[in-house]
């Protein structure tokens with residue numbers, strides 16, 4: 001059934017076909033809009049006009065966006081037919097894919113994040129897309145550090161998503177607010193979705209991929225059409241205080257390049273590259289002892305498993321994105337900690353002097369660095385890497401191909417999938433960053449809570465492309481062989 005709309009811009013014919021909406025303007029060739037990109041169609045009884053909104057591919061290099069919002073508004077001949085036509089399209093593009101329309105969004109905009117364009121980007125690019133899709137918005141500009149935490153702590157649980165217009169710092173705050181919520185499990189079931197306006201935007205890169213990870217139009221579409229995806233979260237315990245971490249903990253060079261470059265925010269994510277170069281020049285030891293409860297230490301097995309899973313992984317079955325909100329639900333508490341600081345059975349201690357320790361979840365930690373290419377969202381494990389203090393040449397060689405995850409294969413790099421790990425500083429001074437935020441350089445322990453968190457994802461898995469074999473240059477030195485040799489030299493089991 002075709003629908004003819006007469007708008008001030010000319011006549012449009014809309015046709016619904018199997019997986020798309022065909023749009024023909026009287027002066028232009030037919031354009032195919034896949035269902036995923038259709039945001040809204042409705043006939044408005046009050047203005048007696050038909051409204052159709054969708055996103056089309058259009059590169060805007062200045063804004064770094066690849067989609068443009070198009071809205072067609074005009075008159076139709078048969079109002080009843082238009083109403084039915086619009087409803088059919090909406091139920092196909094939303095309910096047909098298990099997606100709730102008109103999502104209720106709690107939006108937190110950090111005007112201070114990244115190069116401080118969050119407010120502008122939200123009002124000019126993102127908000128019009130949300131409004132076109134009929135989303136219900138409750139927007140707050142964060143005014144200070146901790147503001148997002150306080151909002152999340154007392155959040156009503158009937159939102160379909162919390163949207164952070166920011167970098168990873170605000171997401172860290174939201175998840176820690178959820179941990180202090182009166183009903184933490186219900187709070188953690190509200191999906192979090194980032195609009196990337198920070199400097200690093202690691203989570204957005206992992207959800208949308210390297211090409212689109214900094215594209216706020218793709219991120220806005222994910223908020224509207226993404227499916228809830230369960231992810232593991234970490235408990236980070238220090239001084240008997242427990243915090244939530246969702247992305248990474250870094251020490252030594254990897255923390256210096258984040259914390260030590262705060263004053264270079266104006267550079268965007270280039271600041272991390274400057275930090276890396278400075279760290280390699282300084283080449284300072286990271287004075288810590290690292291211990292972990294390993295689940296897998298063979299890099300080849302990790303890579304094979306992740307490649308198999310990513311090949312076979314289908315998008316999640318359609319589920320409602322609405323969290324359960326029954327009044328009679330009993331508030332449940334956070335999962336208890338499984339590992340105590342004094343637990344030693346089955347733990348391994350890494351004895352060699354280190355340049356850095358980097359642990360986390362989600363392949364990308366920055367646009368140019370896929371640090372954890374074999375990370376899976378819900379395997380119940382944390383990927384931990386330790387770089388021994390070898391030579392600058394080794395470290396530089398190990399960083400080649402970092403944007404494609406090739407540094408994973410560096411024979412010097414120790415890479416472990418662990419249930420938990422702990423770090424003890426051997427000297428009083430050093431840097432520790434948790435999800436990019438500064439934490440005291442003191443002893444801590446991290447363990448994993450499988451599937452505690454919820455995100456929105458277009459794919460139902462991380463959007464990464466990682467070859468499951470070492471690049472040709474590394475093939476000669478099989479990491480598993482290197483690891484065995486290194487194991488007798490540098491690792492002792494308690």
Ligand SMILES: Nc1ncnc2c1ncn2[C@@H]1O[C@H](COP(=O)(O)OP(=O)(O)OP(=O)(O)O)[C@@H](O)[C@H]1O
Nearest residue numbers: 113114142143145166167168169170198199200201
């Ligand atoms: N109005 C504000 N003024 C100052 N700081 C703020 C304000 N609102 C939030 N913040 C703080 O800004 C910090 C950084 O936020 P955010 O993660 O958005 O940006 P970023 O650090 O540039 O990004 P990334 O973490 O991806 O590098 C957070 O710790 C947050 O608490």
